[in-house]
Amino acid sequence: RKEVEQDPGPFNVPEGATVAFNCTYSNSASQSFFWYRQDCRKEPKLLMSVYSSGNEDGRFTAQLNRASQYISLLIRDSKLSDSATYLCVVNNNQGGKLIFGQGTELSVKP
């Protein structure tokens, strides 16, 4: 079993749609959780950190369920510019080692 698993995608949605990405992690000792966004042939960019209380940044909402070892990202009112690969990332408490999920590709169509 992979340490971090994401929906395989790709997700093809129309503009304005709401889309949800799911991610599970296997190491219950994991402490920090992030969502990164990566555009084609570009570097990953931090989208948001994920906290137990949940957090929201504009159209983006991230949730963490430690009991289920599950992380989610909700994007409301999708824009064309949201098209990218979304990476679920977990720090499993082995120092600076970030574990990446395989990524979920999102394509928002007009």
Add this chain to the structure above:
Amino acid sequence: DTEVTQTPKHLVMGMTNKKSLKCEQHMGHRAMYWYKQKAKKPPELMFVYSYEKLSINESVPSRFSPECPNSSLLNLHLHALQPEDSALYLCASSQDWGVGTEAFFGQGTRLTVV
């Protein structure tokens, strides 16, 4: 300024060449990383430096040799690479080496080995 700068952006090298990738950050971050990313795959960790000391080597072949001359700079020396080493090489940095610290990535060096 959350910027990590990598040079060069593109590199083509032969299997007998020696080249170096460079990474620089001026955010005062004490942890720096090298990742390798193949197409359609997530980044894979290669090395972690914490306070200028090598903390993690993910069993990377010796043809890749990291170096951290100071807290702002990270190099990756390349020698006798194979075509399968062609990939995007990403440098990242974070405030510290530990839990809860977000990592910021450079734009990467796209390496082609011929």
